[in-house]
Amino acid sequence: MMFLVHANFAAETIEGDLGKEDYSYYFVLRSYVPVLQALGTVVELRDPHTEADVWHSQCAARGEYCVLLAFSPPHRIPMGLRCPVVPVFAWEYDSIPDESWRHDRETDWSRILALHGRAITHSEFAVSSVRGSIRADFPIVSIPAPVWDRYTCAAARDPLQEPGAARKLVVQGAVLDSRVDDLRADDAELLRACAPREQELTLDGVVYTAIFCPMDGRKNWEDLVTAFCWAFRDKADCTLVLKLVHHDREEAIAEVLLAMRRLPRCLARILVVHAFLDDEQYGQLVRGSDFIVNSSLGEGQCLPLMEFMSAGVPAIAPGHTAMLDYLDDTCGFVVRAFPEWCNWPQDLREMLRTRRHRPEWESLMSAYVASRELRLLDPPAYWRMSQQARGRQRRHCSQDVARAKLLHFFRAHARSLQDADHQPQLPGASGAVVGEHFPARSGLVGTFLRDKLRRLLFSLRESALLRGANLRADPRASGLSDMVRSGWCNAAAGELFGGFAVGVDDTVLDVGCGDGLAVTFCAQQGAHVDFCDIDPDKIRALGRHLDERGLTRHAGHVVRGDRLPFADASMSRVIATEVLEHVDDPRALLMELVRVGKPGAKYLISVPDAACETFQMPFASAAYFAPPNHVRIIEPAELEALVVDCGLVVESRGQWGFYWFMWMSFYWAAQGQAAGDVPTLDQIKPPYHPLLESWSETWTRFLELPGAQAMHRSFNELMPKSRVIVARRA
Structure with missing residues (x-):
């Protein structure tokens, strides 16, 4: 069995690509590779348009099953290949784009997915969104990125660690610390002060960590920061680590500083970190955190939450979208949220066609307060929550779970994948042929087939x-x-x-x-x-x-x-x-x-x-x-x-x-x-x-x-x- 895999980012460049659109697909691909290797041979492609059909032809000649897993949003998935393609994508809205705009058919995800005939996503919420836009029995399965095995041991935390004890974090990057730096100072002055260098940080008190791209409005991170400052304005024993994920250091830090100037002064500590963390450094951050925090408007799966919870770090996050699969009050603090109309993020018309979920600010602030009390006043209850988080993620995103789901998925669709002579391509100006071997909506029937x-x-x-x-x-x-x-x-x-x-x-x-x-x-x-x-x-x-x-x-x-x-x-x-x-x-x-x-x-x-x-x-x-x-x-x-x-x-x-x-x-x-x-x-x-x-x-x-x-x-x-x-x- 041959698995071809492709994402639009590579290991050599990912450090400089952090925060770019769809960069996280690279990390999802990396997490899938060990599981796929247990099922067959895995080949990572640089250019699927030129490589995929070559591998497919070689496999077909020796009677071997071959499929391309494309880790990408549907509108960026390769079309027109002979090799069968399975889209692997994340989604956090309650419907997928099911119409085209600006005469671009590739904007209609329902058309693309229907042409491919099957897909893999990472949450039951996304499964429901896709089926609601295509059909109730569309072949799509939720297989979250299998990250549990890597983090449950490598980043395991010491259950005997005293609440508030100091922990070390070594980074090679830029750091702003509210205990040292005036975060309301001039941007140029602060940017000079936080020039990238290797430094050892001490994390103490109750440590909350949030990982996000500050340029991504969907992360709603301003609420996360303001609620922290109000909850702990008179508490010096709390630390918020803002781990920024963005390729442009100055732009990312400037965006955060703009928000900081609007905040009241508080005794709690805020650490702003812009650095690429290797596996050991990332493990230090996980082990040094008491809670992982999220306040987004929607998540396709949220790798940081899954990784930290796999290591036993309880979460503070809204109960919506992908988090519904793995978060409840036994393994974290669930923030209330309510739906609101919005546009699909790639829709330049900004038409209100779908919904996202906005966390309640008061509920988020209350979760901060309750979590601090739990960590400091009831350590046994905190460690029970920690173990629940680890166990919940094992059932959600372990390699064993992913392997079983993938095996079932490919067995169920083996015949249709093997029988496909070619993959579909969307009709273009020339009236190209629609894929004849894949399910399609009636609007996809091209001029060739009708004639x-x-x-x-x-x-x-x-x-x-x-x-x-x-x-x-x-x-x-x-x-x-x-x-x-x-x-x-x-x-x-x-x-x-x-x-x-x-x-x-x-x-x-x-x-x-x-x-x-x-x-x-x-x-x-x-x-x-x-x-x-x-x-x-x-x-x-x-x-x-x-x-x-x-x-x-x-x-x-x-x-x-x-x-x-x-x-x-x-x-x-x-x-x-x-x-x-x-x-x-x-x-x-x-x-x-x-x-x-x-x-x-x-x-x-x-x-x-x-x-x-x-x-x-x-x-x-x-x-x-x-x-x-x-x-x-x-x-x-x-x-x-x-x-x-x-x-x-x-x-x-x-x-x-x-x-x-x-x-x-x-x-x-x-x-x-x-x-x-x-x-x-x-x-x-x-x-x-x-x-x-x-x-x-x-x-x-x-x-x-x-x-x-x-x-x-x-x-x-x-x-x-x-x-x-x-x-x-x-």
Whole structure:
């Protein structure tokens, strides 16, 4: 097994790269290497664009598994390689970029990750963020950097050490000490005083350490410093070590000094250290610290916290993002935090698309006070917390844990990685091909693939395939089976669609009920169902159908116009599947649906996929895109914006219906304009063309094959018939 690894920073230059954007990926890569070496051969690449495919070809020739682990944000991951690539990245916001800006497709992380088809991240929070933006079962796993083994022994602390005892730290760098230097003095004077040199520092009292880049606003370090100064303004037995991580010494120190001038004077000591610490020096800092402190707005994993806690240093940190995986009040002091809207950090438009988590300043200050009391007044309790921190990190980020997760991950995805002839590349100005072996959202289907399918359909009109086939199947039965496999009508879970459960206490409204499949399912769950349509014959037929099955809690309504005959806040479940594309004013209809929903009501909304609709335009009859049929094509982003603007909260997204996309494509190929006035799926009746029955039989047989389910999901992502949103009224 061959593991190629790459990060955008190297050992020879990392000292000068500290604090630069994404520099920490180098350290994550280094922590992974020993674990990967236990599973196979590891080769670190300088230039994956020129080296990866060479290694991949050599491995393929001898039948060896080969994969590139790219330690980088998704928009900087190599594309267009034959070698399979697994992105390894950190993330701390509650959604990933799922749109592009400035005509740059690489800004859309959801596109890139969907193309690669799998990923590794470092927290369950990030897993949830990715799946919420792509799909609920997207193959991504949390494997934190395995740092425990290195720090639990090398930086182990003496449990018999007296509280406040002096400890030594040797550094080769710049140091400012509030006991010696006036941190409010002129910058130039202070910078001359702290010229880099080797010096031995004495750490005493209760020592708090924070490690951060002062130029990174996400670290929110000013709160960390101000809360310390206020908590210990009259306590001389506390020390705060600010270990700065930045390649430019003067810029980093000047940024900290600017904040210091705004602080009240306090007796507590502040040490500002700008130096590259080797392993021994870093171990001294860990052993010399009583608490590791963090006040960030979000963390992808936070290596300093994990490293210090692995050595038994309790933490003071907010309970959000990655810290949720390994921090509680048994191993540290959890600072309260609250969400606030913000932009993705790489979004130059600064659009408020996601959320970060701001720590409460008062909670942080209280944590300082409580931690000092614990360290000085109750040493046994402090050492119990220390041992809990070490044990928690062993379960979180030891090499054994990472090895087991990696082994499971690569075993689960070995077939798809080995079968991939090439990696995808994003369509550029030339309309490049989308990766054919990787899951993709419908918006990724490039001009090459669409043209290929269109040529196939045009040729089918003249093909012998249209003159008959031996395979026969009922397309409706095959479609129903496909629908269930795609997540619909899950009777065991009581869900009409994933995340949309229906029960006996629900009042359900289905607008544009069609043939009544959703209505029947909801009635079978015991709910009361009101269903609406403009066709009185459909309403009567559906009512009889329900009565014949002993389902009596229902009422049918013929509705014309925007106003629904229901009271405000009267429905707990609202269904509008394949409706909005038929109406002149989708917003007005959706606002009416919001009006009748109770607080907390769930909404199930779907529309035909825009790419699917666009694809059919050259073949479909004129009636298909004319009133009262599909009068508009709704893009996925447009649908979600509409849902949110009307006051709903999106809970999940989905797509399905590749079977029906192909079935309708074959229908147009066979019938063309002869389809006449029966252009929509629910109006197409038997007898079916032999080609359609043949396709249905082929699809049914395909679904019976081992491993077909994973490919089925990929087909649904490649070109779905419908886009689905599950939302909630706030």
